Amino acid sequence: MDFDLMITSFPKLxxxxxxxxxLLSASLFFGLFLGLFFAILRLNKxxxxxxxxxxxxxxxxxxxxxxxxxxxxFGLGQIEYLRxxxxxxxxxxxxxxxxxxxxxxxxxxxSEILRSAFQTIKPxxxxxxxxxxxxxxxxxxxxQIPIAIRQSLPAYGNEIILMMKGTSLASxxxxxxxxxxxxxxxxxxxxxxxxxxxxxxxxLFMTFIIHNVIKYLEKxxxxxx
Amino acid sequence: xxxxAFGKTGWGDELFYATLMTVAVSVTAMLVGFLFALIFTPxxxxxxxxxxxxxxxxxxxxxxxxxxxxIYLFFFGGSGAIMYVASIFGYYEYxxxxxxxxxxxxxxxxxxxxxxxxxxxxxxxxxKGQFEAAKVLGINKFGQxxxxxxxxxxxxxxxxxxxxxxxxxxxxxxxxxxxxxxxMRQSYIAAGSTRDPLFFYSFAAVLYLLLTxxxxxxxxxxEVKYSRGY
Numbered sequence: 429m430d431f432d433l434m435i436t437s438f439p440k441l442x443x444x445x446x447x448x449x450x451l452l453s454a455s456l457f458f459g460l461f462l463g464l465f466f467a468i469l470r471l472n473k474x475x476x477x478x479x480x481x482x483x484x485x486x487x488x489x490x491x492x493x494x495x496x497x498x499x500x501x502f503g504l505g506q507i508e509y510l511r512x513x514x515x516x517x518x519x520x521x522x523x524x525x526x527x528x529x530x531x532x533x534x535x536x537x538x539s540e541i542l543r544s545a546f547q548t549i550k551p552x553x554x555x556x557x558x559x560x561x562x563x564x565x566x567x568x569x570x571x572q573i574p575i576a577i578r579q580s581l582p583a584y585g586n587e588i589i590l591m592m593k594g595t596s597l598a599s600x601x602x603x604x605x606x607x608x609x610x611x612x613x614x615x616x617x618x619x620x621x622x623x624x625x626x627x628x629x630x631x632l633f634m635t636f637i638i639h640n641v642i643k644y645l646e647k648x649x650x651x652x653x
Numbered sequence: 654x655x656x657x658a659f660g661k662t663g664w665g666d667e668l669f670y671a672t673l674m675t676v677a678v679s680v681t682a683m684l685v686g687f688l689f690a691l692i693f694t695p696x697x698x699x700x701x702x703x704x705x706x707x708x709x710x711x712x713x714x715x716x717x718x719x720x721x722x723x724i725y726l727f728f729f730g731g732s733g734a735i736m737y738v739a740s741i742f743g744y745y746e747y748x749x750x751x752x753x754x755x756x757x758x759x760x761x762x763x764x765x766x767x768x769x770x771x772x773x774x775x776x777x778x779x780x781k782g783q784f785e786a787a788k789v790l791g792i793n794k795f796g797q798x799x800x801x802x803x804x805x806x807x808x809x810x811x812x813x814x815x816x817x818x819x820x821x822x823x824x825x826x827x828x829x830x831x832x833x834x835x836x837m838r839q840s841y842i843a844a845g846s847t848r849d850p851l852f853f854y855s856f857a858a859v860l861y862l863l864l865t866x867x868x869x870x871x872x873x874x875x876e877v878k879y880s881r882g883y
Contacts, residue, residue, distance in 0.1 A: 490819075490865040491858040492826035494837060499858065502844065503851035589717070596719030600830065607721050620730035628718040635717035 434622045437613050441627050444609035445634075451523075451595045451605060455530030456588060462531060463538025464573075470543045481539065488536035493594050496533055501525040501601045526598040534591045541587060545579035546572060578649045585642030589635055606630060656847060657856070664843045664853070671839035672860055678757050678835060679822045685761025686821065690768035697773050708769070715766035720759075720824050727759040728831045756828035764821040771817060775810040776802065808879045815872040819865055826861070836860050 469481035488496065504510055504519055518524045549572055557567040599608030610627035614620045659665040689711075696708035715723065731750050739748060779802060787797040829837035840857040844850035 487858070487862065491861045492823040492837070494826045494829070495854055495858045495861060498837075498841075499851065499854040503854050506849065506851045593717075593719040596721040597827075599721065607719055607725070610722060611725050614725060614729050618729065618733075620726050620733070624722060624726045624730070627722060628714065631719060631722070632714065632717045 430617075430619050430622050433613075433617060433619055434626050437623060438626055440613065441606060441609055441623075441630060444604055444606045445630055447598075447603065447605040448592070448595050448607075449634075451526060451530065451598055451603075452588075452592050454527050455534055455595070456591060458527070458531040459534035459538055459591075462535030463542055466535060466539035467542035467546060470539065471546055485536040485539050488533050489540070493529065493533050493597055494600065497526060497529040497597055497601055500529045522598075522601040522603050526595075526601060526603055530591065530594060530598075533594065534587065537587050537590070538584065541580045541583045542576055545576040545583075548579055549575050581642060581646050581649070585638065588638050588642070592631070592634060592638065656843075656849065656852065664839070664847075667839055667843065668836070668856070668860070671834055671836045672864070674753075674833070675822070675825050675835040675860075676864065678753065678760065678825045678828060678833070679818075681753075681757035682760035682764050682821050682825065683818060685757060686764030686766075686768045686817070689762060689765025690772050693765070693769045694772040694776070697769065698776060712766045712769050715763055716770075720763055720827055721830070723763055724756070724759045724827055724830065727755050731755045731758075752828070752831050752833040756825070756831055756833050760821060760824050760828065763824060764817055767817045767820060768814065771810050771813040772806065774813070775806040778809055779805050804879075811872065811876050811879055815869065815876075818868060818872070822864060822868070823861070 466481045466484055469477050470485075472478055472481075500519070501522060504525075510516055510519065518528075553571060553575065554567060557571050558564075562571075595605060596607035598605045599611060602608075604612070606627055610623050614623045617623070657663050657665040657668070659669075693708045693711050696704045697712070699705055699708070732748055735750060736748050739745075783801060783805065784797070787801045792801070825835060826837040829835060829841060832838065834842075836857050840853040844853040847853070
């Protein structure tokens with residue numbers, strides 16, 4: 429055991445954790461809206477809209493995240509037309525490519541989580557809202573969405589943790605996130621176990637915090653108070 | 654379509670073999686995972702606190718750390734660890750482990766953590782009376798597990814195991830970083846030499862979708878088979 433290496437690599441890895449957290453928070457933020465949007469499309473009665481939303485979630489859940497990042501980072505740059513538009517400013521940066529890929533991926537999972545949450549809301553609750561003369565729009569925003577968010581908290585907590593692990597793939601498109609820096613230190617020092625303990629420890633610590641925050645929120649917003 | 658031709662001119666046969674490799678790694682990893690689950694599920698369900706701790710440590714660490722980091726640990730540390738063990742037995746030559754073994758071990762350990770959780774959940778949801786009835790009938794421990802608990806457990810575990818299979822199948826794409834030629838690696842090579850990454854990575858995505866679709870259909874059949882009594 430090389431404890432000196434563990435101590436000297438800790439600040440470097442901690443610095444890289446910032447990149448990981450930035451990627452995670454940005455993709456979760458955009459992914460939540462995307463997921464909500466597609467969950468609403470899934471509940472639409474129009475079969476084409478419905479199938480379109482299902483196709484989106486099926487494709488992004490059925491393929492590895494690595495393929496998605498590679499298509500966006502390596503693949504989209506190949507289209508000549510894209511290079512001339514303003515989109516190229518975003519798509520040439522690996523940072524934004526990673527965020528786009530993560531957003532699309534987490535959006536697909538989030539849409540499934542939210543859809544099942546919407547479907548478990550008892551019809552009686554909506555009927556109660558209607559009989560009180562509340563408009564459909566308000567029922568949706570003030571009754572259905574809050575209940576759905578509460579219902580989906582446990583599953584969404586898992587999704588956050590999965591996404592946190594997913595951000596490690598940013599290292600494959602040259603970003604120096606926690607895994608990227610860990611790999612760099614391993615390949616220069618050939619001490620995989622020491623670096624794994626430190627980097628894995630940081631990841632576990634983040635998992636622990638996310639897990640407990642979700643648990644706290646679940647308790648706070650539980651129906652039985 | 655020329656790019657996908659079989660033979661020397663196209664990448665069709667290469668991608669076909671790469672798909673077989675992905676399936677082979679996934680199946681091996683899944684079996685390795687079952688082996689780990691077989692060891693760690695009893696530990697997690699044990700009466701003894703220390704054994705529980707060991708079981709929980711395994712599932713928590715593996716499920717909380719990115720798959721890529723575990724793969725790097727095996728890739729860079731695998732042959733070192735084997736050589737260290739060999740040196741105890743007096744063998745000092747350089748040992749290189751095959752990328753297939755490294756990859757399926759790494760993915761297997763990850764998949765094992767998920768399988769352990771699935772089996773634990775399935776066993777815990779079997780009615781206690783089943784265990785007691787088996788005991789009362791004087792069936793030995795092996796028969797209790799094999800003839801009574803296992804068949805009931807499988808029915809409950811199959812839907813969740815199918816999720817584990819999907820996760821495992823998708824995780825194998827990460828082994829491409831170690832150089833094993835599976836779908837992802839082959840697409841990377843093809844994309845590099847034809848300068849057509851969009852086509853090859855999209856085709857890789859289609860191959861993965863095909864694999865997940867076919868396996869879902871097969872698993873659904875299994876599910877029907879194991880729940881025929883209900």
